[in-house]
Amino acid sequence: MFCQLNKTKKRWRSMFTVVLTCPKEQEKCKLPPEVCWHIGASISNGSWLSQFLSVFLTDLKIDQIVTFLPLPPRALPLQELVDELYNFRDCYFETHGVEEAGRKQSDVAKEIEKTLKKLEEKEDHFKHKAEFLLQKGRCLNVAPDFSAVAEECLSRAVKLEPGLVDGWNTLGEQYWKKGDLIGAKNCFTGALQQSKNKVSLRNLSMVLRQLPAADSAAHAKQVMESVDMARQAVQLDVTDGTSWYILGNANVSLFFSCGQNPQLSQQALSAYAQSEKVDRAASCYPELHFNRSTLFQYEEMFSSALGGYSRAAELDPGWEEPLEREKQLLEYLRKVTELLQNKGKVKARRLRTMLSNLSTSALGPCSSPEFRSPTGRVGSLEPRTLSSLTQGHNAGVAALGKVVFSLASEGRMAFTFGMVDSEETCIVVMVYNTADSWGVLIGDSVVIPEPQVKRNSITHKDESFDFRSIRVDSPLLLIVNGKKQNVQSQLAASVSYKPLSE
Known part of the structure; x- marks a missing residue:
């Protein structure tokens, strides 16, 4: 179908001949295909020609929907070109299997080079414009390391156009990679002054946690x-x-x-x-699995912690810390299980001697009617054997025993020791927020007021662990050799993230 369209306004005095055709009528087309392609590209770009044709097609009351000849790939705008690069990096595992994780960094580097080449083809036309400088800086910012060229491009971009929020945000990320946290903070704060946006807010959130x-x-x-x-x-x-x-x-x-x-x-x-x-892409962030596993480990959700460390290592094989954490936690669980089974390798004769000295006098302040328990309960506590303790919180009672081993594992969050009671039942005790100088010695008498007991059943890969434990959130809650612990025994736990791990 051929339509001759005439625009009579002063602005448009030219006569346009446009060919609209269905695929089966291609042989009737009198214009070269590339002309139709140019028209189609203009319409798909939402240009003035699209509006022009829209008006006349409406006036002609064309009811039948027709199609242009197939369009060749059109040149992508600069921002869309770089956005596709970010999408390739962030959604890599939507198109690649986890077994290809080791290739991700090199694949992303290749895409950066391809995108940079496409941008540089337009450099002569755009090199003095802020938008070109911004997109070149964004392209280089996809790489994990600092780029002096990116910093220069982004600095020039925001000088040419101070209201360029994306420019300030990306420049801030470059300063961050360089280790200039104050410079990064100033960039993100400056971007927020231009416009409240989620990227500046979340980047500022991360930087604030890393500032000294x-x-x-x-x-x-x-x-x-x-x-x-x-x-x-x-x-x-x-x-x-x-x-x-x-x-x-x-x-x-x-x-x-x-x-x-x-x-x-x-x-x-x-x-x-x-x-x-x-x-969906968030489930492939190695840092999410790693940081969440840190919390899982503190909460003694050991199976989840091991699974998270393992997943983080799979998603980023070049990042050594997740694999180290997984190995450390597995080694810790192996040692705990072994020491529990043999009661810290304390010889039977010595163990009997130790337990013969265990008496209710070790309860110390817990035997007083005025004793205030961690939950706020006032009154003396009744000593109970470890086997009689129920899972969860044991109100009104105290666990009493002798230390038979202690364990300080690499990367630990808890000081761990084993305790044996009068029945020679052994249980592991995990004490959190301890100062480096605090600890207990083999043979010490320990009382745990209103103990929180947990059954740990852990399976990871081809290993299984099963044991009971008592969680103590602070050494200040313990009575050691009949005495309360001083405030210097406690130190708040902490967690750290490598720069830009988020």
Whole structure:
């Protein structure tokens, strides 16, 4: 079908002949195919020609839907070109199997080179324009390391166009990679002054947690601000998995910085789960699995922790820390299981001598009617054997025994020791938030008020572990050799993230 369209306004005095054709009528086309392609490209780009044709097709009351000849691939706008590069990196495992994880870094590097080449083909036309400089800087920023060329491009871009929010955000990431946290913070803050946006907010959330602080109070304040920034980022776009993930990390930092409130732990785990729910790519973030496993390990969810470390190592084979954490935790569980089975390798005769000295006098302040337990209960505690303790919280009672081994594993979060009672039952005790100088010795008498007992059944790959344990959140809760522990025994736990791990 041929349509001759005439635009009579002063602005448009030219006569346009446009050929619209169905595939079966291609032989009737009197214009070269490339002319139709150019027209189709214009319409698909939403240009003035699209509006022009739309008006006349409406006036002609054309009811039948027709198609242009197949279009060749059109040149992508600069931003779309670089956006595809980011999508390739962030969604790599949607098109590649996890067995190809070792190739990801080299594959991304190749795509960076391809994209850079396409950009440089347009450099003569755009090199003095802020948009070109921005997209070249963004392209180079896909690489994990600092790029001086990227920094130069982005610096020029924001000088040419100070309102370029993407420019400030990407420049901030370059400063961050260079180790200039103050410079990065200033860039993200500057971008927020131009426009409130989720990228600046979540980047600022991460930087605030890594900035050095004068003291613990100042650090706690920075972490609180970090959580607030991450929450604001989520509020701007609840469908962004990256924002949810960074909120999870912020809550983990707050959990370890401000007293291990169980509610914060649950908020962190919920944020991680939401990240994976709204964004399939988030489940392939190695850092998400690693950071969540740190929390799982602290919560003594050992199977989940091992699985997370293993998954992080699979997704990023070049990152050594997840594999190290997995090995350390497995070795810790092996040692605990072995020492429990042989009661710390204490010889039977020595063990009997140790237990003969175990008496209710070791209860110390726990035997007083005025004793206040960790839950706030006032009254003396009744000594119980380890075998009689139930799973969970044991109110009104105390576990009493002798130390037969202690274990300080690499990368630990808890000081671990084994305790044997009068029945020669052995149990492992995990004490959290201990100062480096604190510990117990073999033969010490230990009382645990209202013990929290847990059954650990762990399976990972081809190994299984099964044992009971008592969790103690602070050494201040223990009575050792009839005495309470002093405040210097306690030190808040902490967790750290490598720069840009989020």
